[in-house]
Structure formats: structure tokens, C-alpha cells
């Protein structure tokens with residue numbers, strides 16, 4: 001099976017990319033690392049005569065901090081994110097995802113923007129980013145808008161992005177004092193195994209009580225799913241086993257997995273409960289003493 005012929009465009013500005021996307025409409029796709037797109041073109045899942053590479057456009061790579069918020073350029077690769085010195089303090093929990101997804105070679109090419117824009121339900125970065133209240137920055141010729149990631153995904157491979165829009169960065173706000181997050185994931189093997197199920201949890205602790213909890217499940221619903229009800233159950237409570245068990249049960253209930261080669265829907269639902277407890281325990285350890293967590 002070969003990748004069908006396509007015309008490769010190499011714009012050097014967002015304006016040029018926007019014009020090309022407008023000109024070719026549904027017949028064009030943006031190219032970042034290509035680890036999803038080239039597979040999809042080869043399999044025929046995606047058909048496009050025009051591929052618009054983002055690689056020549058300045059300003060889409062790298063990390064910066066502004067007012068405590070972390071800005072991650074969409075073209076930053078997963079390994080560049082993982083190794084970046086600004087991925088420190090409460091932001092370092094993102095390494096729970098960057099170290100586990102895919103394999104080293106893929107992580108060298110795969111970008112943060114591609115992981116989000118592809119909107120695959122088992123993608124590893126979105127759950128943690130949603131737990132941390134991250135926003136997607138979307139550029140278009142008409143201007144820029146920001147969308148909270150929890151509202152970005154509409155369904156498998158479907159997002160709120162409009163024709164001609166480019167995801168330029170992701171902004172993770174500065175977490176409050178007493179915040180910790182963790183990501184727990186199960187795959188059938190360590191390398192290049194996509195998640196059977198996953199949970200990200202973010203906890204903000206104040207005076208030994210949970211001030212806020214955010215729980216996001218991955219690979220078990222059509223989108224990375226923010227289970228607001230599970231977090232609400234924890235607010236105002238002590239972070240004990242009984243509270244975590246209730247939240248885990250709520251996450252299980254919210255999951256809508258399918259049966260596939262990775263496991264039956266019943267198994268995956270059970271796994272979500274286990275992973276939710278693990279993620280909450282990991283988030284609590286980081287929130288209370290910054291402990292390094294084995295997830």
C-alpha cells in the first residue's frame with residue numbers, strides 16, 4: 001500500500017497557509033509531524049490532493065512562560081516538550097503522558113498540536129491538558145480565538161476548528177498553590193501501544209481539604225471526557241480512600257467505551273475505575289508534597 005500522490009505546499013506564514021487551506025477546502029490537510037496524517041493518507045481514511053506543511057512557519061515551536069502560564073507551540077514535538085527546562089514544577093506532570101505515548105522515534109516527530117488536532121479519543125496529552133484547564137489558540141485570517149480544551153473535541157476526529165483555522169499553541173494557566181496532577185494509563189504493551197483506558201486527575205488542596213478536583217477520562221468515550229460530576233463529588237472533602245472510590249465509580253459510570261482489539265467495553269470500564277484512583281493518588285502526592293509519582 002502506497003501513499004497516494006499529493007501536492008505538497010510549504011507556506012512560510014500563517015496567512016499563506018490560511019489562503020491555501022481556503023483555496024483547496026476539504027481537499028487540503030495541514031501537515032505537522034505526519035505520524036497520524038501519513039498513516040491516514042496511506043490507509044485511505046483521509047483523501048487529500050493538497051498537503052500544507054506547517055514546518056516553514058516561524059513561531060509555532062517551543063515553550064515560553066508568560067505571567068506564569070505555559071505556552072506550548074503547536075509544532076513542538078512530544079520529545080521537545082518532555083525535555084524542555086520550562087516543564088518544571090506543577091507542569092512537569094505532563095511527562096506522565098510524554099514518556100508513555102508511542103515510542104521514542106514517533107515522539108521525535110509527533111507534535112503537541114497534532115496530538116490535539118487529530119482528535120483521536122485515545123490521544124495521551126488532551127486528558128492532562130484538560131485537567132490543567134488548558135486552552136487551544138486557534139488562528140485564522142479573521143483573527144485569533146481561544147477555546148478551552150474541554151470544549152474543543154466534538155467527536156472522534158472532529159473538533160470545533162473551522163475551515164482555514166490553524167492550532168498555533170496551547171496555553172496552560174499557572175496552577176494555583178496546592179495543585180498537583182497525574183495521568184494513569186493502561187496499554188497492552190509499553191512501546192507503541194495506544195491506551196486501553198486512561199485517566200488524568202488534577203487536585204487543588206487547601207488546609208488538607210480538596211478545594212477543586214478535575215477528572216478527565218481518555219480512550220473510553222468519543223472524546224477525552226471531562227467528568228465534571230466526579231470532581232464535584234470530591235470538592236470540600238478530605239482526600240481519603242472513600243472519597244476517591246466514589247469519584248472512581250462516577251468516572252466508570254461516565255465512561256462509554258467500545259469493545260475492540262484492546263479489550264471489551266466491560267473490562268475498559270473497570271480499568272477506568274482503577275486508573276481514576278491511581279491518578280487521584282498521584283495528584284494528591286504531588287499536591288501535598290511535590291512527590292515524584294510512579295503512574
Ligand SMILES: Cc1cc2nc3c(=O)[nH]c(=O)nc-3n(C[C@H](O)[C@H](O)[C@H](O)COP(=O)(O)OP(=O)(O)OC[C@H]3O[C@@H](n4cnc5c(N)ncnc54)[C@H](O)[C@@H]3O)c2cc1C
Pocket residue numbers: 029030031032033034035036037038039054074075100101102103106109110111112113114115116117118122123124125165166167168192193194195
Ligand atoms: C506507531 C504509532 C504509535 C502511536 N502511539 C500513540 C500513543 O501512544 N499516544 C498518542 O496519543 N498518539 C499516538 N500516536 C498518534 C500520533 O503520533 C500522535 O497523535 C501525534 O501527536 C500526532 O501529531 P503529528 O504532528 O504527527 O500530527 P499529523 O499527523 O501531522 O497531523 C494529525 C492531524 O492533525 C492536523 N493538524 C496537525 N497539526 C495541526 C495544527 N497545528 N493545526 C490544525 N491542524 C493540525 C492534521 O491536519 C491532521 O489531520 C501514534 C502514532 C503511531 C504512528
